Amino acid sequence: MIIKKFSMGGMTISTSDETDGYGFDTVTEAVSVFNYFAEGRKFKNALEWCCGPGYYGLGIWKTGLAENISFNDISPLALEVMESTFKDNNISFPFYLSDNFDDIPKQKFDLIVGNPPHFNFTIPNWKFGWEPGQISPHETRKMRDLNWEVHKKFYRQVGDYLAEDGSIMLLENMKGSSKETFQPIWDQYGYEQVKYFPSQVQDGYTYYIEVKRR
Numbered sequence: 635m636i637i638k639k640f641s642m643g644g645m646t647i648s649t650s651d652e653t654d655g656y657g658f659d660t661v662t663e664a665v666s667v668f669n670y671f672a673e674g675r676k677f678k679n680a681l682e683w684c685c686g687p688g689y690y691g692l693g694i695w696k697t698g699l700a701e702n703i704s705f706n707d708i709s710p711l712a713l714e715v716m717e718s719t720f721k722d723n724n725i726s727f728p729f730y731l732s733d734n735f736d737d738i739p740k741q742k743f744d745l746i747v748g749n750p751p752h753f754n755f756t757i758p759n760w761k762f763g764w765e766p767g768q769i770s771p772h773e774t775r776k777m778r779d780l781n782w783e784v785h786k787k788f789y790r791q792v793g794d795y796l797a798e799d800g801s802i803m804l805l806e807n808m809k810g811s812s813k814e815t816f817q818p819i820w821d822q823y824g825y826e827q828v829k830y831f832p833s834q835v836q837d838g839y840t841y842y843i844e845v846k847r848r
Contacts, residue, residue, distance in 0.1 A: 676699065
C-alpha cells in the first residue's frame with residue numbers, strides 16, 4: 635500500500651487508494667451538513683463508522699462538533715493510514731479494528747458519522763468506466779453492501795452503543811438507495827430518519843441523513 639499525504643484543516647492527513655472511499659470529495663460539505671443537522675448541539679463522544687482515512691471524524695473533531703472522536707473500520711489498512719495521521723499530527727484517538735461493533739468495547743456515543751458502502755450490487759462501472767476484471771477488490775469492499783448486510787448489522791448492533799438522545803449522520807448514494815430502502819431496517823430496530831440533505835457535490839447523486847431512535 636502506498637500512503638499519500640495532504641493538508642486538511644491544518645493537519646497532515648494520510649490516505650491511500652485502498653482506504654479512501656471518496657470521502658475527500660465530500661468532507662468539507664459533510665462537516666458543514668453535520669453541523670447544520672446538529673442545530674448548535676455539541677457532542678461529547680463521537681464515532682466515525684467505516685472510517686477509512688478518517689476524514690469525517692477528524693473534520694468534526696477539528697471544527698469542534700465533537701469533543702472526543704473514535705474511529706472504526708474493518709480493514710487493517712485503515713488502521714495503518716490513521717496511525718500515520720496520528721503520528722504526523724501528534725494526536726491519539728481510539729481506533730477499533732472491527733466488523734461493525736463486534737470488537738468495540740461497550741460505551742455510549744452521542745454522535746456516529748460515516749460514509750458506508752452504498753451499493754447493493756456489484757461496483758457500478760458507470761462511475762469509473764472500468765471494464766470487467768479491472769475492479770480492485772478494495773473497491774468492492776469500500777462500495778458494495780450486498781443485501782445491505784453491513785447496514786443491517788450496523789442498525790442491529792448500534793442500539794447498544796448509541797446514547798438515548800444520540801444521532802447517526804451518514805452519507806448515502808441515491809444511485810444505490812433511498813429512504814425507502816432503509817425504512818424496513820429502521821422499523822425493525824426502532825429508528826427513524828429525522829433530517830435529509832441532498833449533496834451539492836459529486837454531481838448531486840449523494841445525500842445526507844440524520845437517524846435517531848424512534
